[in-house]
Amino acid sequence: MTHTDPHPHEQPADGTSPAPAPGAPERASTAPEPAAGGLDARLVVDRPGFRLDVTLKAAPGEVVALLGPNGAGKTTALRALAGLTPLTDGHLHLDGTPLEHTPPEARPVGVVFQDYLLFPHLSALDNVAFGPRCQGVGKAEARARAAAWLDRMGLAGHAATKPRRLSGGQAQRVALARALATRPRLLLLDEPLAALDARTRLEVRAGLRRHLAEFEAVSVLVTHDPLDAMVLADRLVVVEHGRVVQQGTPADIARHPRTDYIARLVGLNLYRGRAAGHTVRLDAGPAVTTTEELSGPAFVAFPPSAVTLFRDRPSGVSARNLWRCEVTGLETHGDRIRADLTGDLPLAADLTTVAAAELDLRPGTPVWATVKAAQTHAYPA
Incomplete structure (x- = not known):
């Protein structure tokens, strides 16, 4: 590797590497087999x-x-x-x-x-x-x-x-x-x-x-x-x-x-629980209905765009996942508004600016959140 200064008393342009912060134990992960070269x-x-x-x-x-x-x-x-x-x-x-x-x-x-x-x-x-x-x-x-x-x-x-x-x-x-x-x-x-x-x-x-x-x-x-x-x-x-x-x-x-961290990185709501059939009972929270049929420890994920919000408990809505929540924060996210919610199930929801205005959302606003089972994705933990 070559990055030595050509003149002993002359330094390259400014630039430093950040120092790491303290860490904690990992979750095991499988690495690929060693290559002959590389x-x-x-x-x-x-x-x-x-x-x-x-x-x-x-x-x-x-x-x-x-x-x-x-x-x-x-x-x-x-x-x-x-x-x-x-x-x-x-x-x-x-x-x-x-x-x-x-x-x-x-x-x-x-x-x-x-x-x-x-x-x-x-x-x-x-x-x-x-x-x-x-x-x-x-x-x-x-x-x-x-x-x-x-x-x-x-x-x-x-x-x-x-x-x-x-x-x-x-x-x-x-x-x-x-x-x-x-x-x-x-x-x-x-x-x-x-x-x-x-x-x-x-x-x-x-x-x-x-x-x-x-x-x-x-x-x-x-x-x-x-x-x-x-x-x-x-x-x-x-x-x-x-x-x-x-x-x-x-x-x-x-x-x-x-x-x-990875879920936030790729823009998904992620939860862990235990699956039985088409239902995943979350470790901390309610159950989530999915289209996948699983048994045992499982993750369930869905994008913020899959969440629909209502000010009043909806009637005649086909979504099997319905939770009472409260808005804790709002921010612009691309061409949409992202609402951070707490309550029955902490989650993020993406809305159009028109929808956010019609719902008159602000921190502290109570809402009902629904997600269709077909818009969730469950997989083994």
Whole structure:
């Protein structure tokens, strides 16, 4: 990995990694079998009040997203992969080679930092050429390799440009080119789109997806943004309190969340209980009627858009799930209004602005909430 300063007394542009917060135990999760090549790691890092214990396995060409709330341990895991944070225990093998005791600069690892950390005194071309130069590549060859990568990123016309004159999207592409120019076997991306505005983010995300799809080695993306993770990654690994709580394809995790954090991330109301036939009796709350027939511990989920609200108890409504609730908060959510409710069943409901106005909703307003059984989804816990 190459991120050493070319001048001993000159530092890259500002950018730091956030420190993790204390955590708690995990729920077990099954990891895929180790690939013949690629990444095979168990990252254990002990700190006062916090323990990271995460297993990561990925095949060459696979993009894995580490997803989780602030303080979950995502950045600690990334720094451990890069060699910037030493392991307390565990192992780290890349293409079958152990790297636990390999210094950061000697690892075949490329890193794209959240704030890019481009060297402000170097042109875009020399920023990209810096990595190969540190690997012992001659100046002419390094600059030729850098020029090829800038051209591939659509930045051939900005080779002589200093970082301060680059847009956020251009700086992100230069940082990606710099990481890839070293021909890494592991590419680490730390919140690579976090510094971009919404419009630029959309464009750069599409470009990054294309470049990651072409990358032949392993990519590990750290993000707290579910859209970045869903669009860019082949597989999601959700970390909470330093442990893996769930992993799978984006579609599987979106359909079968197993923690409150994941449910909020994908926009679902999620409850746990015990199923008997088409009824799930919740651990804390009423029963929910579903179309699935299950037996034993189960989750039941439904989107906020499936909830219909009434000011008075409805008559002639076919919904078998009916709960008395109270509005605790309202906020704009896209082109809708999201109501947070408490009462028989705490839940979130999405309404049109017209519906919210007609119901005259405000904190403290009593309402009745209904959800049709066909709009719920139950699955084994």
